[in-house]
Amino acid sequence: MWRTGFGSVFRSAGLRGLLVGLPVLVGCAGGSMPPPLAGDPSAAESGETPIHAVMSKRLLLQFASLNALLFDPHRTETELAAQRRLKLDEIRATSRGLQAAAADVRDMDGAAIAESLELDEDQLRSFRALAARLEAQADNLAQLADTGRLERELAEELFEDIYDTCDACHRIYRDQWAGR
Amino acid sequence: MGCPSSPCARRAMPLVLAMVAAAATTPARAELPALSVGGFGRMDVLLGDISDSRDLPGDNLLHVPNIPVSGQASLESSRANAHLKNSRAWVRAVAETGLGTVEAYVEGDMAGSADRYERRLRHAYLIVGQLLVGQSWTVFTSTSALADIEAGFGVGNVITRHDQIRWTQPLGDATTLTLAAEEPLNRLHVEGTDRLVSSSRDRRPDMVMRLDRTGGWGDVSVGLAVREIATIASLVPASETDSETGVAVNVSGRLALGVADNLRFSFKYGDALARHIQAGYFADATVTADGRVDPTSTQSGLIAYQHFWAPRWRSTLAASYTDNDANAVTSRALTRRSRSAHANLIWTPTPRLSFGIEYLYAWRQLFGGEQGDLNRINMTTRFNF
Numbered sequence: 154m155w156r157t158g159f160g161s162v163f164r165s166a167g168l169r170g171l172l173v174g175l176p177v178l179v180g181c182a183g184g185s186m187p188p189p190l191a192g193d194p195s196a197a198e199s200g201e202t203p204i205h206a207v208m209s210k211r212l213l214l215q216f217a218s219l220n221a222l223l224f225d226p227h228r229t230e231t232e233l234a235a236q237r238r239l240k241l242d243e244i245r246a247t248s249r250g251l252q253a254a255a256a257d258v259r260d261m262d263g264a265a266i267a268e269s270l271e272l273d274e275d276q277l278r279s280f281r282a283l284a285a286r287l288e289a290q291a292d293n294l295a296q297l298a299d300t301g302r303l304e305r306e307l308a309e310e311l312f313e314d315i316y317d318t319c320d321a322c323h324r325i326y327r328d329q330w331a332g333r
Numbered sequence: 334m335g336c337p338s339s340p341c342a343r344r345a346m347p348l349v350l351a352m353v354a355a356a357a358t359t360p361a362r363a364e365l366p367a368l369s370v371g372g373f374g375r376m377d378v379l380l381g382d383i384s385d386s387r388d389l390p391g392d393n394l395l396h397v398p399n400i401p402v403s404g405q406a407s408l409e410s411s412r413a414n415a416h417l418k419n420s421r422a423w424v425r426a427v428a429e430t431g432l433g434t435v436e437a438y439v440e441g442d443m444a445g446s447a448d449r450y451e452r453r454l455r456h457a458y459l460i461v462g463q464l465l466v467g468q469s470w471t472v473f474t475s476t477s478a479l480a481d482i483e484a485g486f487g488v489g490n491v492i493t494r495h496d497q498i499r500w501t502q503p504l505g506d507a508t509t510l511t512l513a514a515e516e517p518l519n520r521l522h523v524e525g526t527d528r529l530v531s532s533s534r535d536r537r538p539d540m541v542m543r544l545d546r547t548g549g550w551g552d553v554s555v556g557l558a559v560r561e562i563a564t565i566a567s568l569v570p571a572s573e574t575d576s577e578t579g580v581a582v583n584v585s586g587r588l589a590l591g592v593a594d595n596l597r598f599s600f601k602y603g604d605a606l607a608r609h610i611q612a613g614y615f616a617d618a619t620v621t622a623d624g625r626v627d628p629t630s631t632q633s634g635l636i637a638y639q640h641f642w643a644p645r646w647r648s649t650l651a652a653s654y655t656d657n658d659a660n661a662v663t664s665r666a667l668t669r670r671s672r673s674a675h676a677n678l679i680w681t682p683t684p685r686l687s688f689g690i691e692y693l694y695a696w697r698q699l700f701g702g703e704q705g706d707l708n709r710i711n712m713t714t715r716f717n718f
């Protein structure tokens with residue numbers, strides 16, 4: 154619902170198309186998050202939001218801040234370009250954090266995951282694959298931010314891919330937790 | 334506010350472009366500059382409850398001298414105005430040269446005249462490394478602290494653009510020192526009259542510096558301006574002059590609050606501050622009949638809270654004030670103090686398009702005691718390109 158509602162509206166944007174990422178990343182940081190896995194190294198304490206979700210939310214905020222520059226009524230393009238570089242640096246750093254957190258999730262002990270979430274073998278394989286995919290996507294985002302090449306088409310495609318990954322993984326959780 | 338017909342800026346433009354082109358074609362680095370163009374179209378619709386019936390700048394934006402006061406002639410109740418004067422375009426050229434990165438920038442709008450569309454140069458400068466030469470915002474202002482309000486600026490904003498030579502020096506990762514020599518321009522009140530005139534005996538440039546500190550919490554700046562204010566040639570023989578040195582301080586910044594919310598603030602105090610406050614409608618000093626210069630003490634401030642209701646909805650609540658404690662001022666017709674308050678709601682359905690509506694309340698009082706206020710609704714549509 155988020156993706157359809159926002160994606161069609163923002164499809165014609167430029168770097169400005171980063172706005173499409175906002176609802177996408179809400180999917181990874183939103184209120185429907187299941188509790189962390191027992192022994193989940195990405196969660197500081199039981200009940201706290203996993204690090205990969207924290208990183209996703211942070212990216213959401215950073216992109217909102219980046220997009221707000223589009224409507225600054227006072228500063229010159231020189232100043233705004235400098236601000237965009239700073240914010241892209243932040244986005245790159247957070248993307249690396251998301252990449253590391255996704256790698257941690259991917260490398261979690263399979264037995265612990267399976268027991269905690271009551272996943273069968275197929276679901277466990279999907280879980281690991283999705284974590285690896287999120288890691289790769291975060292790496293790609295960081296590289297693009299590093300080069301300043303967050304162009305419209307790439308940005309929209311990347312954010313929709315991340316959304317798909319988050320949604321697919323959470324669907325596994327929701328399927329499991331819904332049955333409890 | 335800016336120099337719509339600044340001779341320096343007009344001469345600077347072709348020079349700026351020529352310098353970039355020449356630097357880009359030197360044998361050592363024959364690399365074409367990266368050229369970019371941008372801007373926005375903006376339409377303002379203003380509905381006010383009172384207006385001076387003449388075509389004045391105050392019809393297009395908040396302009397304190399145009400806030401009607403009691404007893405003023407030529408007033409009319411309610412006025413509607415619509416214009417596109419705040420539309421803006423810029424051209425930017427960046428090139429790598431033997432001297433490092435060189436940038437030329439030109440920006441203009443159509444707000445050069447109150448009663449018609451007239452081109453106005455907002456910024457025109459050349460940057461070579463840490464050096465900027467040309468016309469741009471005064472260094473006294475941290476542009477980060479300027480509020481996101483549709484009326485343009487509150488009564489206490491420091492918003493002037495000056496011809497300047499500026500040097501920016503980083504002091505570590507989070508601190509920057511900026512020094513500038515800026516075009517001097519003093520507005521003087523002639524004792525016994527209601528006139529504000531520009532001084533014709535400016536000799537020394539305004540020396541301005543600003544220290545910026547930034548971090549994840551936002552940014553804070555401290556600005557200092559030192560200015561010479563000299564007497565008017567028509568009042569004293571050429572061989573006799575009087576001048577005073579005025580000093581002003583500006584503490585401003587933007588504090589991050591939560592997700593994208595922020596608090597912007599700016600507080601200024603000092604002598605000879607009037608040149609930096611909303612189009613200089615205060616006097617920097619009073620010149621007595623015998624040519625003596627008596628600087629004006631002024632204080633002003635602005636605070637603005639910006640809240641993001643959702644990624645595409647934002648609002649700003651702002652309040653601003655200016656007090657001119659000019660003991661030497663004898664004219665009852667000049668502005669003594671002013672206030673403004675702003676509340677807006679802006680919707681950006683797409684990253685290129687925004688719609689805004691803002692309520693403005695403004696008030697001013699003259700030295701003679703007369704006062705007046707206005708209420709205005711400002712609706713805007715903006716398209717980025």
